[in-house]
Amino acid sequence: MKDMITGAEALMRSLEHQGVKTIFGYPGGSIMPVFDALYDHRKTLNHILVRHEQGATHAAQGFARVSGEVGVCLVTSGPGATNTITGIADAMIDSTPMVVIAGQVGTGFLGTDAFQEVDLVGITQPISKWSYQIRNAEDVAWAVARAFYIAKSGRPGPVVLDFAKNAQVDKTEYTPVKLDYIRSYQPIPEMDMQAVGQAAELINNAQRPLVLVGQGVELGGAQQELRAFIEKAGMPAGCTLLGLSALPTEHPLNKGMLGMHGNLGPNINTNKCDVLIAVGMRFDDRVTGKLDTYARQAKIIHFDIDPAEIDKNVKTDVAVLGNCKETLAAVTELLKPATHQEWLDSFRTYEEVENEKVIRPELHPAGKSLSMGEVVRAVSEATNNEAILVTDVGQNQMMSARYFKFSKERSIVTSGGLGTMGFGLPAAVGATFGRPDRTVCVFMGDGGLQMNIQELGTVMEQKAPVKIILLNNNFLGNVRQWQAMFFNRRYSFTPMVNPDYMKIASAYDIPSRRVTSREELKGAIEEMLATDGPFLLEACVIEEGNVLPMTPPGGSVNQMLLEC
């Protein structure tokens, strides 16, 4: 007879079987048997104690996004579990592989409003890829195998395991489970060679093709295939926020970022191209603007792994389903070499206009105060454009997306779909564990830093080498910008009274520096990068700086404001 072990011990062995090495978590009553088992496995399963469960989810997201592995969270029931909701929703909308394991009251107490009981499966079903309650110790190995398979296969996403306390303590036999098939779930649709042929034909006949690069390229590991695809047919490309590092910024065919605060060229030319080729992106409203006027003149080709994305927002002429690593390669084989020189040149006009009206004034401001853009660019260049960029949400996010440069893949971690303020700091902590070999720079605003500021405790305890750049404008800047533009400058609750961040950093034993002038900036960045471990650089920037250009909400993709 085999050894009998507890469900909690079975969980530990199952996680090790899945190759898990890092867990972000926080203990509590209903998960104590698991934490007790973890005590014996703490050498192989490195548990990072966060300061709030929301931090655990964002850290797991940051970890997953840079490493390509599944991020793991371990929390207790009730409030521990509900604190993970924002992170789960964020991982869902941004397709991040994550497994959240939460304690639950014993099955005998379910439905009785027991202490710290919450219907976690019910709450998370609409915002997770899969949500399951483990009620018996025998189910642990199977449920964990299924959870990891679902989280990382196909279009990745968050999975929730609601682990009842009796199942944690009950004894079971344990056999490792390997799972790579669920009959009701087809992670990657089969490639349709007819669609591949039709796509190639449309592209071969195109005069003005435009490629939209999404995060799907990174998730599918198709960065090389994408380059071969656009280079062979000489096609310009624009990247979505999450797809920014799928193609190096300096690649000659990379025409910049798409969307509301993206670059003029790819946005305006979206409504001039004759064939629009979307790869692993989902036509989010922040990319398309008003759908009625979006690329109506163009034939649309959509490469995606998720059939539910096809025709969801934009009606497609050819849908190429499958993993873009394979589908792009298959289409590329059928492409005729082309250059489209005139079309490529047409981007230059917009680049010049944007440079003159927006980029140059941002990078070389006339006044004494620092601009957000110049701080971002200076940090990017000081890292030789090789760092991982993590952002919070708001102006800091748009500015760093616009002015940071990428030379390596999987280098941007940001909350795109959900727009979660407070995401940046914990996500950056996670990123340092996901890629300890790389420099991680996180740009925060003074609003977002305070939303999960408790994670400075995690940074301190772990000595996580996070380079925190605080762009402090004493405002909730993005909302303030909208108030200025669309609400008659009525700054309703957007001015921020800030604490002394140097004192906060010092309390957490994190080296820090505050800069207010251009002269100090370079030296401070050098000091930050030369410092071993974490560093907080507070840049006091122009208070009423604006992110431009901008497609006004509800406006067409080719209508961009260059001034406020």
Place this chain on the structure above:
Amino acid sequence: MPLLLFDSTCLNLHFFSFDMDKKLYTIIVHSENFAGLLNQVTAVFTRRQINIESLNVSASSIKGVHKYTITAWTDRNTIEKVTTQISKKIDVLQAHYFTDDEIYQHEIALYKITTPTLEEKPEVSKVIRKYSARIVEVNAVFSIVEKNGMSEEITNLYEELRALDCVLQFVRSGRVAITTSCIERVNEYLADREAKYNRKREKEQDNGQE
């Protein structure tokens, strides 16, 4: 004055003609028999604020597989999206939508009528016969009429009985529907999935041996 970059020459609009007419669609879903799945299926409708007209859930002919028959008034564009989003749920095997001409559908209804009226007014029996309904219970106070059929007939019978002022209670089931095509898609789907997986496994094992 904001500088607006707007190029009107490229707005060569051609609108896609979606079928925007609202119709009653029947969605047939096959899923694994896991707790909470009904919630996941209905949540797709709730999110888009579509009212479910009727819903019937039962075990299917395949062991461990449940079948949902759902009807809803909506347009083709929406029902397509709803169906793909239901299919996307991990434990859903398949989801398809149909218009009434693509399925054979049936409902059942029970009508409780007063026995004295049934006896006094011969029109009541006439109406029951006209609709091929049958009386399944008679006592001194009330009688129960049962009717199988299409939604419309069931409603019409109710209206006629009500006009005769004899209905005490009326209850109807959700719709059950069967497709008019000869193929059972779920069986085919399951066989296909399994065959492909086995082929993949064999291939991997062969590669492993080399």
